[in-house]
Every structure is written in C-alpha cells, then in structure tokens.
Amino acid sequence: MPRLRVLLFATAREAVGQSELEVPYRRGQTLAEVLAEVVAAHPRLRPHLRHRLALDGEFLEQPASAVILSSQKEVAILPPFSGG
C-alpha cells in the first residue's frame, strides 16, 4: 500500500504539533478522501484544509477531490505565505 507524506507548515504545523505526517492510501482514492482521513486522526488540522496544497513539489491548481491518487508521494499544506 503506497503512503503519502503530509507536510505541515506554520499554523498547520502548530495545530498538530508535528511538521510531518504519513498516511497510507489505496490507488484510485482521491486526495480529498485521504486528507479527510488525516483530519479524522488530527481534528485540529480541519481548518487548515482550506489552504492551498502542493502535490509532489508543485502547486495544486485543481480541487483535491479531482485528484486521483496513483503513485504520488507528498502533499504539502500551505497556509498563507509570510516570508520576507
């Protein structure tokens, strides 16, 4: 069973108290379904699901419900940026 690393930054990281999670998935599941499982295990992450996402190192431009997982390795939850 493939596993998805979930990277958490800033407020999302603070909400969970960890900067990284891992979740197994079945090929054919949507990204939204897998993230829902993550939130079930870490309820304080829920408000952070409205943030932008990056999948395997690129900004995700479509909704998570439109992404069918096959061999993806890494999703990042990106709160509003505050660099500089």
Added chain:
Amino acid sequence: MPRLRVLLFATAREAVGQSELEVPYRRGQTLAEVLAEVVAAHPRLRPHLRHRLALDGEFLEQPASAVILSSQKEVAILPPFSGG
C-alpha cells in the same frame, strides 16, 4: 579693493581650462557687472552665464543684476547637475 573668487565646474571649467578665477570689484557694483568683466577676459565663459549661480555658498535665487556687491567672497557658476 575686494576680490571675488569665481568657481567653475564641469562644462564651465572645461570652457576656461581652469577651475577658479579671481576678479576685483568695487563695492556697489552688481554681480552681473562683475561677471560681464569676467566674460570679457574669458569669452568662452559667455554661454555659461545662463547657468544657476551660488553666492557665498548658497544658491542665488534672484538675478545677478539685482545683487549689489559689498563684501561677498565667492560666486560659483553651476552648470546642470549630473551627479549620481
């Protein structure tokens, strides 16, 4: 007899080939009159009389013909600035 130093910069300096001249004046003469004498001695300076002037270290805001000389020491001919 008091003397006025005439400081020349940039194109005005290049026109005369010197960065400084000196001219005697009589109290009561106008600055314009004294500068006319300078130009008589250095005709290539003539086109530079249209530039701004500074008198004793401050920009001159009135015309040279309105300045009555008494104890002034230094006039500067200021071509358009090109610093930076």
Added chain:
Amino acid sequence: MIPSALIRLTKSPIRPETYRKTLEDPGSGGVALFEGRVRDDPGHHATRLYYEAYSPLALRELERLSRQAATRFGARRIVIVHRLGHLRTGEIAVFIGVATAHRTKAFAACRFLIDELKRRVPIWKTREESRTKR
C-alpha cells in the same frame, strides 16, 4: 541576455557583502538592494521569529520570479537569499539585489522581487514561542 541569478535558502546569518561579486557587471549602472530585517514590534519584547520554507517549491518559484524580473525589467544580475530557522531582532531575513543598466528599472525589479516573494513563495514566519520542532 540570460541573467545571472543566485538564489539561496540558508540557515546561516546573511552577510550581504558575500554577494557583492555576483552583482558586479560592467553593463549595469544601477544596483538596487533590499534587506528585510526582524524588527522590534512596538510594545513587544525583543522579537524572535522562526522562518520555514517548503524548500524545493520555494526555490523553483524564486527562479520563476528571477526570470520574470529579467524579462520585464532587464535585470542583468540577481541575488535572492532568504534565511530560515530562528531569528532575532536586527537579523536579516531576506536579502535581494538587482543590477540593471539604469536605476529606475533596478528599483522596479527589486521591488517586484520582494513583493512577489511575499505573495507567491512558500516561506513562513511564526513567533518563536509557538514553535514546534521540525
């Protein structure tokens, strides 16, 4: 013209003079630079911030910004360095330098880079007290 861009995320203190050579260019008459520093908020104690980045994507996005600065503003030399980790008041969080032929475009490009960095690049600061280990 392909601009020379140096882009870096670093946990070490930023020393701008390190990047002087990179910004040298006989065709550039104007160099605009920006340093973003941690400042004391009025009414707070000395500020301590934690900076983190999603590094691979941040670097790629900064490279995109550099190419845009070259195209739009004729930037000939570009340096963008962002600090990560724990910072205190007075430390440099970000350093940007741009060399162009003329000053107006140097300012415009530098301004573009810091504005877009803040908007588009996955880097975050949080107050130190709320930090968790990464």
Added chain:
Amino acid sequence: MIPSALIRLTKSPIRPETYRKTLEDPGSGGVALFEGRVRDDPGHHATRLYYEAYSPLALRELERLSRQAATRFGARRIVIVHRLGHLRTGEIAVFIGVATAHRTKAFAACRFLIDELKRRVPIWKTREESRTKR
C-alpha cells in the same frame, strides 16, 4: 524622531559594508539601498569619468534631502556617500541606504534621495578625456 544621517563626499573608493553599522536599528524592518556605478556605454571603450562637487553647498543640500526623507517617509537611518575624482567602469559613484519601519517607505525614501540628488545637488560628472586639473 531625529534620524541619524551620515552624509559624505569622498575621493576614496566607496565600500558599502563600511556603512552597515550606521543602518542598524531595531525599529527598522526594511532597508533599501542603491549603488550608482560607472557603466560601460555600449559602443564605447571602458568609461572613465571625473566627478566634482561644490562641496559646502552639496553637503548642505544633502542634509536638507535627508531631513525631507525623514519627514515624508519616516526614514530612521540614512547614509548618502558620493565619490569624487576619477572613476572607472564598475566603481561606485554613489551609495544610498535608508532604514525604515516598513519596506514600502524604505524604497520610496531611497528612490526620493537618488532622484533629488541628481536634480538638486551640485555634483557633476564629465568624461575623463576632457578633464582639466582642479
């Protein structure tokens, strides 16, 4: 707030890192800097310029500009250094640094200072070949 302004005309090469300390300020989150350099004009040989100033008036005018930058843009630290004498391609003719609370005003103040310096301050450059001894 009275700003700390360092204003200098110098015949020695300008080394911007010399002025780093002067621009340090715990209340400043943005520092904008500008370097005006001698550049090669396309189609010319290496450029050689001669810079001269009517120094007493130039210094006074730069002080006026600094006070205006403090009033209009909240500049908290200001450095303005202009080189005089003979310069070649790549050398820094003018260095300006401004520290303010926020970046937008740092850029605005820095831009104001270089623009007004060029417009209002009695400093001149001439091509070296036409130079006479001063």
